[in-house]
Amino acid sequence: MKFTRFEVNSAVHTGVIENEIVKEIKGDIFSEWEFTGNLFSRSEVKLLAPIVPNQIIGIGANYVSAKEDLPETLPEIPVFFFKPVSSVIGPDENIIIPEGIEQVKFESELAIVIGKEAKNVSEEDILDYVFGYTVGNDVTAPQFFHSDGHWTIGKSFDTFTPIGPVIETDLDPFNVKVEAKLNGEEKQNSSTELMIIPIRKMISYLSNVMTLKPGDVILTGSPVGAEMVSSGDVIECEIKEVGTLRNTFAGALESVKTV
Numbered sequence: 043m044k045f046t047r048f049e050v051n052s053a054v055h056t057g058v059i060e061n062e063i064v065k066e067i068k069g070d071i072f073s074e075w076e077f078t079g080n081l082f083s084r085s086e087v088k089l090l091a092p093i094v095p096n097q098i099i100g101i102g103a104n105y106v107s108a109k110e111d112l113p114e115t116l117p118e119i120p121v122f123f124f125k126p127v128s129s130v131i132g133p134d135e136n137i138i139i140p141e142g143i144e145q146v147k148f149e150s151e152l153a154i155v156i157g158k159e160a161k162n163v164s165e166e167d168i169l170d171y172v173f174g175y176t177v178g179n180d181v182t183a184p185q186f187f188h189s190d191g192h193w194t195i196g197k198s199f200d201t202f203t204p205i206g207p208v209i210e211t212d213l214d215p216f217n218v219k220v221e222a223k224l225n226g227e228e229k230q231n232s233s234t235e236l237m238i239i240p241i242r243k244m245i246s247y248l249s250n251v252m253t254l255k256p257g258d259v260i261l262t263g264s265p266v267g268a269e270m271v272s273s274g275d276v277i278e279c280e281i282k283e284v285g286t287l288r289n290t291f292a293g294a295l296e297s298v299k300t301v
Contacts, residue, residue, distance in 0.1 A: 044208040044285075045071055045174065047094075047132075048087040059084065059208055071209075072157050072173060072256040091132035092176055092209045093155060096257035098125040099248060100180055100197065104238050104263025113238060120239045120247055123193050125180070125261075129203040133287055137181055137277075138201045141294040145272050146183045146202075149264035150222035150230050150279035150287075153178035154241070155209050156258040160249040165242040168249065174211035177287040178261045179204040179279045205259065207285040215241050220265050221280040232265030239263075 069075030102121035157173025186196035222230035273293040
C-alpha cells in the first residue's frame with residue numbers, strides 16, 4: 043500500500059495511491075484509519091513529503107561497491123547522526139544550496155519508517171516494528187564538516203532531507219536497488235545487499251541505544267556514486283518499487299522571493 047500526503051485546494055490531506063487515483067483517508071496511519079470516500083486524480087494534487095517525521099536518523103558510510111568488498115567483521119558501532127525535521131521537503135521542491143558555497147552532495151537512500159515503539163528489539167523481530175519504506179536524499183554540504191568528524195552542520199540545512207513520493211508498506215527491503223540520476227545520467231545503482239550494516243542489525247542496534255517511535259525515519263546509507271552538484275542540476279532518486287523522488291538544486295539567492 044502506498045501512503046502519501048498531498049495538497050489540493052490549499053489544504054493538506056493524507057491518502058493512499060492506487061492506480062493513479064489518490065484516495066483520501068482520515069485517522070492515524072500507524073494505528074486506525076479509514077477512507078473518507080474522497081477521490082482525486084494524481085495529476086490534480088501536489089504530493090508532499092509522505093510523512094512529517096518524529097525524528098530523522100542517518101546511517102553513514104554504509105555501502106561498498108561490490109559484494110567481495112563487504113567486511114568479514116562488522117563495525118562494533120555503526121556511524122549514525124541526526125538530521126532536523128525542519129530539513130524535510132517533498133517531491134519537486136527545490137533543494138537550496140546555502141549561501142557562501144556553490145555545491146552540495148546528493149545521496150540517494152532507502153528510508154525506513156518506524157510504525158510502533160521499539161526498545162531493545164532483537165534483529166529477528168525488528169521488522170515487525172517497521173511501517174514501510176520511502177526514498178530519501180541525504181543532501182550534504184561537506185564544506186561544513188568539522189575536521190574531528192562532526193557532521194551535524196553539513197547535514198542540517200533547510201531542504202537537505204527530501205523524502206517521498208510515498209511510503210510503500212509492501213516492500214522487500216533486501217531485494218531492491220537504490221538508484222540516482224543526475225540530469226538524466228545514472229550515477230547510483232546498487233542493491234541493498236551491498237550495505238555494510240544490514241537493515242535488521244542497524245534498526246535493532248538503534249533500538250538498543252534509544253527508543254524508536256512511530257514516525258521515526260532512518261536513512262540507511264547511500265551507495266557509491268554520489269557527487270557534488272550545483273544550482274540548476276536535477277536529481278532523481280529512485281527505488282522502482284517505491285517511486286522517483288525528483289528535486290532541483292537552487293542557489294540561496296535564487297530562492298529569495300521578491301514581493
